[in-house]
Amino acid sequence: MSEPSDGQAAMQHFLVCGTEECQKNGQFYCNACHRPLCEHCRDEHVKIPDTKFHEIVLYRHRKQQLPVEKCKLHPTRNVDIFCKECKIPLCSKCSTMEEHHGHKFDDLEDIYAEKYALWQGEFSKIQKYFLPTTQRLKTDIEEDATQIRKIMESIRTSMKAEVKSLKNLVDEVTSENLEHIYTMENSLLEMLKSQETTYDDYIAYLGKMSDKFQQYLSLTNQKLLFSMTLKIKTIPETTKPILPVFTGGKFSKDDISKLLGRVDVPNKETDQREIQPMEADNTHMKFTEKQLEQSKEKSDMKQTLSLSLSSSVTKVREYSVPGVFSAYHESADKSGRLWVSDRGGNLVQTDLQGNQLQKIQTSGGEEGYHTTTQDGDLIYTDKDKRVIYRITPDKKITEFIKTGDWTPLSVHFSRINEGILVGMIKDGKAKITWYSKAGKEIQNIQIDNQGQKLYSTPHHITENTNGNICTSDHGKQAVVVVNKSGQHRFSYTGQGSVFSPYGICTDVLGHILVCDRISNTIKLLDQDGGFLSIIRSSQQSIKCPRGVVWMMRTIFMWDNATPTQ
Template identity: 85%
Template sequence: MSEPSDEQAAMQQYLVCGTEDCQKNGQFYCNACHRPLCEHCRDEHVKNPDTKFHEIVLYRHRKQQLPVEKCKLHPTRNIDIFCKDCKIPLCSKCSTMEEHQGHKFDDLEEIYAEKYALQQGEFSKIQKYFLPTTQGLKTDIEEDATQIRKIMESIRTSMKAEVKSLKNLVDEVASENLEHTHKMEKSLLEMLKSQETTYDDYIAYLGKMSDEFQKYLSLTNQKLLFLETLNIKTIPETTKPVLPVFTGGKFSKEDISKLLGRVNVPNTEPEKRKIQPMEAVTTHMKSTEKQLKQSKEKSDVKQTLSLSSSVTKVREYSVPDVYNAVHVSADKSSRLWVSNNLGNLVQTDLQGNLLQKIQTSGTFQGYHTATQDGDLIYTDKKKKVIYRITPDKKITEFIKSGDWTPLSVHSSRINGDILVGMIKDGEAKVTRYSKTGKEIQNIQRDNQGQALYKKPHYITENINGDICTSDFNKDTLVVVNKSGYHRFSYTGQRSRFYPHGICTDVLGHILVCDKASDTVHLLDQDGRFLSVILSPQQGIACSRGVCMDDENNLYVGQYGTNTVTVYKYLQ
């Protein structure tokens, strides 16, 4: 593993002022004395007649100190001068020798600092441009492979539909065409696998180059001055596959082969994969730094929290027009969206005052969710549409679910994706959409091909990307990972378990309402039961909907009342 850069080291530790007996934060740096200074010592440094002309900068803008190397001709002197005429490093005494009379000299430390910055910049390019860009191209290949599989499967489905209507005439031709698609798919995937190998090799090469740059940057002598800048090979170019299309034939006894059609790769020039230009890195880096800062802030909060020994009631809301509060969503402004089993969806402020009311087709489902952008998204079962409500109360059609009836919905706090639980003709699935409404994933069956869901009526996402779903008809809490692979199922602690509202917290706990016992169960991230966190003994009559806000408060909606109660169980 490579050593952390100076900038990383500065971020990871508290910089102590270099003045004797001063333990304050050394946020400044004297390039002449080569030591960090606190604000007070910097001011004293400037006032001191002996040091008032020293260059003092912020610590992150400091010059790199020239490594100490003794002069071979004058062993008591350090080499710190560069003779521009002879192009060799010297000590100050060497510069007075006859062979250097009249020559021009440069400060060797200035040259070293420039060289160091240059190599650091090249190292930074690998870390911030070449590696992520190449990894992005590799991801692009994986997406193409997925698209190839989907397209080929779609083509095979179309072919089978035609074959079915003319089975007695076209069995032999259909078999040949299907085999052709498999060969074509294999060929395309082999091509993509070869491209993936190309980028694997290039990533390995970048790793070696990164190690080389790091080795040069960690030199403790002046060898760096005479090393030539290593050239980084350009990112290999690859081509995107030309996607096959299926040309359907016309039914005809005389021309069976033409009737069934054939799969062909269009005679089109492959499109080159787009490689992000270096100039675009600056904007990307700023965005990444902001995300890292937000991630660190969340991580810091997580590390300071733990389960409390007791659950404390914080406050209570009486929500108008929603007798039977079966689902709750808290938006970023801490305002509440609450719905009942009759389709009434209302928004209230912190005092419980009605802000807006919408009539929907929702009943006992978690059919609305607050987004990172401050919007609310809700499903319409009858119209099979998912709507978006903006803070200015504008309602727009967001996603059409086609033949599938959307029941539950959740907006990811990780990346803004939209998770939707759906049903159709006795089947059920969870579909992932991007925050712009593009379908990107369908989860329907486990590793053995068995149906995962029957009626996913409440849904949420955990901090590790797990998708957690309360299934009304299976009486089960079903959890899959972000790739859709089944992780575990939870069926309660008693003979009967009717899961309803579900949410997760900043520590990865899963909280689920059990209608059978009118309790709220607390599970760990791997589905292990920890405790009954709320029960009728604590004043919860019929818990149905739960959610967490940004302050780690738990909101509980109850059946048989319009009350939403807020609890604190993390400390």
């Protein structure tokens, strides 16, 4: 039986033994025959005289088979040895030729297997270290660019405020100076007016004296001329005003710059972006038996988990939630209990046996309008009052966040981004708002880099292991994913048919699980939006799936009124 390719092997639960008519798990590999063997066939293989000296190893330690290449000098022979002196590959017949007499040869298959393992290791480094690390650095750069834009806008705002403050001071000083000038001018004019009055009075005095002297000079009064003594008052003395002088301010452009402040880059060494060192290659390290076993267990667990999600989901049990007419959304708290809601606004807390623990009436409907925190609090939105409430485990209800004129639809407590994500709508617009754990608004995510609207009706929100914010948008008929900085990464719109996304969650491997109400399926996507498989369908007794939640390796799916584990 031919060995399956790597792609075929990945699609099977185990490798099939290469012995004819044997269907057991081929966990071993014969490097000579290049075929997988089960444990029984391996034991039989070493008993046969012709194969008892064949090298048999675990399948994962197998030697790669040398590709078939015909010898140019001997077309009926395959190239399978390597001349160490001539540094060229040969066939076995070439090694008997005179020009290779006395030369040393190596098995070309051994060289190929070694080189294959080396390049496979390099390829693995690209996939597991270089590419993810470079992508992370690129994300860091994008985040730095976003931060720089915010900082620069803040600096511009501060600078404008400084200019306005200085302008106000300039206006205030100018107004005081002008008022002082008016006061000085009036004082000087009043002094001059007083001097003018003094001389008016003196001129009037001289007029009277002139008239009196004219009388004395007349013939009839000549007697008086000899008897009167002539005496004229001296001219009054006045002072000249000291004229004001304007002394211009002494300032320069540098002085203004000092007053207004300046923007500088700190004079310090540039910090290198942190590049996490690559873990040492396993092929060049000596692991203890215990370390190898632990590594195998982790790898097997991850492979088993991924396989179980991408292939099939087994129904464990199902139950009905009392007080809920048609289950639409669910939230799991740290104790393993669930909050389940219906389109009528009934929000019920239940244990995993379906027993009702408490019930509240809300204004919610089909949206994912409630979530739980790490402390066990329940957070839910009120569309009518445009308020987000918090309920503590002791059943105390408090008004947590007011959303103003935006109507809150969906909410998710972010354990990775550390905060609360709220999907909201207003007058045909929609956005995701990120609040801190204390309820302070941090960021609004509304448009992409091209200025296009990201959201229409953000019904359900969740987060992924890489910090991405995943939104099930019923209006756009898409799963819209942005990174933690709010930059659009991708939108999944289905596989060519009508897509009606509702409940959404992610698992520990970064897969995205989303309910499709139209096709009655649960779709499994990778963290980059690639479609992987359908993990639950109408053929598996699920109808109109609305909600899905991942909790402790268990998927809870909700169709109409029945939660299925």
